[in-house]
Every structure is written in C-alpha cells, then in structure tokens.
Amino acid sequence: MQIVDYSGNLNxxxxxxxxxxxxxxxxxxxxxxxxxxxIKNGLNIGNDGSTYSNLNALVEMGYLRMxxxxxxxxxxxxxxxxxxxxxxxxxxxxxxxxxxxxxxE
Amino acid sequence: MGDWKKAVxxxxxxxxxxxxNKFEEKLIAQKTICLLQLKGMDFDYPFGMxxxxxxxxxxxRDYYExxxxxxxxxxxxxxxxxxxxxxxxxxxLFGKSPSLLEIGATYAYxxxxxxxxxxxxxxxxxxxxxxxxxxxIARAISKAKQFLFEPTENDLExxxxxxxPMQRASLKSMRH
Numbered sequence: 519m520q521i522v523d524y525s526g527n528l529n530x531x532x533x534x535x536x537x538x539x540x541x542x543x544x545x546x547x548x549x550x551x552x553x554x555x556x557i558k559n560g561l562n563i564g565n566d567g568s569t570y571s572n573l574n575a576l577v578e579m580g581y582l583r584m585x586x587x588x589x590x591x592x593x594x595x596x597x598x599x600x601x602x603x604x605x606x607x608x609x610x611x612x613x614x615x616x617x618x619x620x621x622x623e
Numbered sequence: 624m625g626d627w628k629k630a631v632x633x634x635x636x637x638x639x640x641x642x643x644n645k646f647e648e649k650l651i652a653q654k655t656i657c658l659l660q661l662k663g664m665d666f667d668y669p670f671g672m673x674x675x676x677x678x679x680x681x682x683x684r685d686y687y688e689x690x691x692x693x694x695x696x697x698x699x700x701x702x703x704x705x706x707x708x709x710x711x712x713x714x715x716l717f718g719k720s721p722s723l724l725e726i727g728a729t730y731a732y733x734x735x736x737x738x739x740x741x742x743x744x745x746x747x748x749x750x751x752x753x754x755x756x757x758x759x760i761a762r763a764i765s766k767a768k769q770f771l772f773e774p775t776e777n778d779l780e781x782x783x784x785x786x787x788p789m790q791r792a793s794l795k796s797m798r799h
Contacts (some may be wrong), residue, residue, distance in 0.1 A: 543674040550649060550683050552674045553756040560674035562750075587646035590721055599647055 521617050527610055536563050536572045541608045544600040551599030573598055625668035627685040630656055631698035641693040643686045647721050653678055654724035661735050664706055676729035692737045716766045726752055726763035731771050
C-alpha cells in the first residue's frame with residue numbers, strides 16, 4: 519500500500535526510459551550540466567527529434583533549464599542543467615524505485 | 624575535496640584562469656586534470672565516466688567553492704620542475720583545444736581505468752563522441768597516446784627493425 523500511496527507524489531510524465539536516463543545523467547552533473555549532443559550520444563537516446571522533444575518537455579515541466587554556450591568560437595551549443603525542482607522530483611522517483619526493489623527482496 | 628591548490632598551480636603554469644561560469648573553460652580544466660592524473664600527478668580527484676566523458680564531480684565542487692582562486696590563479700603552492708614539464712608537454716600537445724581534450728581524456732580514461740583495448744575504446748569514442756569529425760577523433764587519440772604511453776625498450780627495438788631497411792634504402796638512394 520505504501521508503494522501505491524507514495525506514487526501519488528510522482529509526476530507520471532517523467533516515466534519514460536529516455537526522460538529517466540536524462541534526469542539520472544544530469545542529476546550527477548549539477549551546475550555543469552551537459553550539451554544536447556552529449557546527452558543524445560552518451561545516453562543513446564536516438565535521433566535529434568526524440569532528444570529535443572524529451573529535453574523540451576523536461577524544460578517545460580521546470581525540471582531542466584537550457585542555456586546557449588559558445589564552443590570553439592564558432593558553435594553555439596545548448597547546455598541543459600537540472601533545476602532544484604528537477605533534482606527534488608528525481609529524488610522522489612529514486613525513493614519510490616527503491617521501495618519497489620526492497621518490496622521484491 | 625581534492626588537491627585544488629595543486630590544480631590551480633597547474634592552470635597558473637598554463638596561464639589559464641578558469642571561470643566557472645564558462646562551459647568551455649570548465650571542460651578544459653576537467654580534461655587537463657584528468658590527463659595529468661592519468662599520467663601520474665596526484666590530485667586525489669576521483670574521476671568516472673559520465674555523459675560528458677571522463678569527469679570528476681569533486682573537482683567541480685572545488686572550482687565552484689574556490690572560484691576566486693581558480694579565476695585569479697592564486698593558490699600559493701608551486702609545482703616541481705618535473706610536474707611543470709608534464710603540464711607544458713600536455714599544453715603543447717593539446718593547445719587548450721576543448722574538442723581534442725574532451726576526446727583525448729575520455730579515450731585515455733577508458734583505456735587506463737576501464738581496461739578496454741584500444742580498439743574497444745575507439746568504438747566507445749565513436750559512439751559517445753560521434754558528433755566530432757573522424758579527423759578530430761584520430762588527432763585527439765594520437766595526442767593522448769603521445770602524452771600517456773611512452774614506448775618501451777621493446778617497442779623502440781621493434782621500430783628500429785621495422786624502419787631500418789627503409790632508412791638504409793633511403794640513404795642509399797640519396798647517394799645516386
């Protein structure tokens with residue numbers, strides 16, 4: 519029952535493999551964040567469309583923020599950083615996943 | 624916390640102030656310290672593989688906590704002559720190029736710490752850093768090898784035997 523009750527605290531829009539991979543990866547990088555191309559290639563997310571649709575959705579939910587950064591003078595890359603709200607939501611999901619795992623043991 | 628004062632001394636030697644609000648400068652800082660640590664300089668920074676490649680969250684915490692020292696290059700410690708030599712060699716090879724350092728440090732970390740073969744490491748780099756051109760990847764890997772992997776006596780002997788006949792033929796042809 520505790521698992522069902524706690525799930526009421528969670529945002530179900532985060533429950534996709536790609537979104538969870540993004541949240542996990544960025545939660546480890548704090549203020550440094552990662553660029554869209556690092557996220558796409560490093561997490562094997564798929565094509566640009568899939569990468570950006572997930573990143574944009576997370577930005578709209580307030581879990582990530584995006585800023586343009588210059589790279590080797592010519593490129594403007596998009597850097598994504600997890601927000602305090604994003605980190606809080608990710609921690610809730612980790613607690614819930616932990617509850618699920620412990621339940622099965 | 625790692626040996627952030629020594630890290631600042633490295634950037635002082637490179638004349639490279641690190642502004643922790645600048646993405647590119649933090650990337651150069653991370654990969655420089657990673658390569659130097661792989662080469663044997665001890666900073667006590669734990670590195671791991673992240674979506675950005677080889678990366679140390681502890682170093683990140685240090686350059687945020689000591690941003691003034693990293694920006695003004697004031698740590699009050701100095702490197703030994705040998706350490707200064709290593710820093711200069713690395714700086715000469717990579718020229719503070721973020722892309723070469725990103726690829727080179729990640730490749731070196733995969734080979735040295737994850738114990739993957741050079742072929743496997745190359746495959747991982749192609750997958751995770753595929754947004755770089757093949758020529759950039761090749762140059763960066765070559766520089767990482769040049770910096771980290773010194774040839775053994777056996778390597779040098781093998782090289783001498785391999786290239787010896789060509790060198791002799793070349794000298795002979797110059798006489799005609």
